[in-house]
Amino acid sequence: MKKNRLLTLIDKQLVGANSLRLVFAGDDLADFPEDQASGYVKLMFAAEPGGEIDPSQLENAAYFKALRKRTFTIRQYDAEQKRLTVDGACHSFGEPDQGPANQWLQQAELGDQIWVAGPGEKKLINTPADWYFFAGDMTALPAIAVNLEQLPQEACGYAVIEVLDFADIAPLARPDNIAIHWVVNGAPKSANTLLSDAVRELPWLEGTPAVWVAGEFEMMRNLRAYFKKEQQVPKSLVYASSYWKIGESDEGNKVAKRLDEKAEEQS
Ligand SMILES: Cc1cc2nc3c(=O)[nH]c(=O)nc-3n(C[C@H](O)[C@H](O)[C@H](O)COP(=O)(O)OP(=O)(O)OC[C@H]3O[C@@H](n4cnc5c(N)ncnc54)[C@H](O)[C@@H]3O)c2cc1C
Numbered sequence: 393m394k395k396n397r398l399l400t401l402i403d404k405q406l407v408g409a410n411s412l413r414l415v416f417a418g419d420d421l422a423d424f425p426e427d428q429a430s431g432y433v434k435l436m437f438a439a440e441p442g443g444e445i446d447p448s449q450l451e452n453a454a455y456f457k458a459l460r461k462r463t464f465t466i467r468q469y470d471a472e473q474k475r476l477t478v479d480g481a482c483h484s485f486g487e488p489d490q491g492p493a494n495q496w497l498q499q500a501e502l503g504d505q506i507w508v509a510g511p512g513e514k515k516l517i518n519t520p521a522d523w524y525f526f527a528g529d530m531t532a533l534p535a536i537a538v539n540l541e542q543l544p545q546e547a548c549g550y551a552v553i554e555v556l557d558f559a560d561i562a563p564l565a566r567p568d569n570i571a572i573h574w575v576v577n578g579a580p581k582s583a584n585t586l587l588s589d590a591v592r593e594l595p596w597l598e599g600t601p602a603v604w605v606a607g608e609f610e611m612m613r614n615l616r617a618y619f620k621k622e623q624q625v626p627k628s629l630v631y632a633s634s635y636w637k638i639g640e641s642d643e644g645n646k647v648a649k650r651l652d653e654k655a656e657e658q659s
Pocket residue numbers: 432462463464465466478479480481482483484489490491492493494495530531532534535580581634635636637638639640641642643
């Protein structure tokens with residue numbers, strides 16, 4: 393991750409029923425690189441709930457490490473206007489652990505400031521490929537949307553996307569032959585296979601696809617096994633990443649993710 397930047401929230405809109413589009417501006421974006429959509433930034437929160445970040449400590453490695461950092465896809469970066477846009481899925485309604493990012497997204501008001509690190513590397517699907525298969529939940533939707541916008545017009549395949557509510561379904565700019573399948577799951581906090589079942593039901597097309605899967609940990613593992621083991625898609629054509637984990641904060645997801653990646657490499 394590069395540079396820490398203090399940014400100001402200048403716009404906040406509800407997109408669908410459960411996603412907030414946030415637009416940030418600030419002098420610290422002066423050297424933000426162009427063409428970063430699908431890359432990511434980390435919203436930073438004090439190590440202790442309710443605490444504030446001490447900017448004079450940000451270069452202190454131990455202090456920085458202890459901060460709670462939450463990853464969000466760069467949905468758009470307007471290099472001319474220096475505007476950074478992310479879409480945050482709202483979650484954990486009524487539960488005790490709301491998560492610092494979820495809380496901040498929902499409560500933030502225009503003019504509020506936040507420390508943001510980044511950008512981090514882009515998450516684009518391997519191109520060219522015979523065809524393309526995307527699958528993910530609302531945390532992956534911003535990255536899937538960017539990917540679909542950037543695919544060549546002749547691209548074909550599927551995008552299967554799980555959302556919390558019918559009102560979260562929205563048109564996505566995409567090549568004509570990429571079919572979008574929406575799965576509505578109002579209770580993503582209980583393990584289920586709705587998304588992976590919908591993926592498995594789709595007819596396999598001719599040739600070898602490039603695959604892009606992200607979202608909840610178990611869902612990702614289920615689909616990674618489907619694509620790599622059952623359908624024998626070569627490793628180099630599969631991006632599969634856990635973006636969050638049921639019952640774990642982001643720190644817990646990262647630990648599980650590291651162990652899982654190690655086991656996957658050895659398998
Ligand atoms: C590369 C990358 C890109 C990402 N891009 C985006 C993005 O553009 N938009 C986006 O919304 N998210 C995105 N995420 C996921 C996001 O970082 C996590 O959802 C993160 O855990 C949210 O932090 P929090 O502080 O709200 O919750 P945490 O403190 O991490 O977790 C608190 C509780 O909330 C639960 N939880 C966390 N996320 C969800 C969820 N989505 N649904 C239900 N329960 C949840 C946890 O299981 C835990 O019980 C991305 C993750 C990665 C790795």
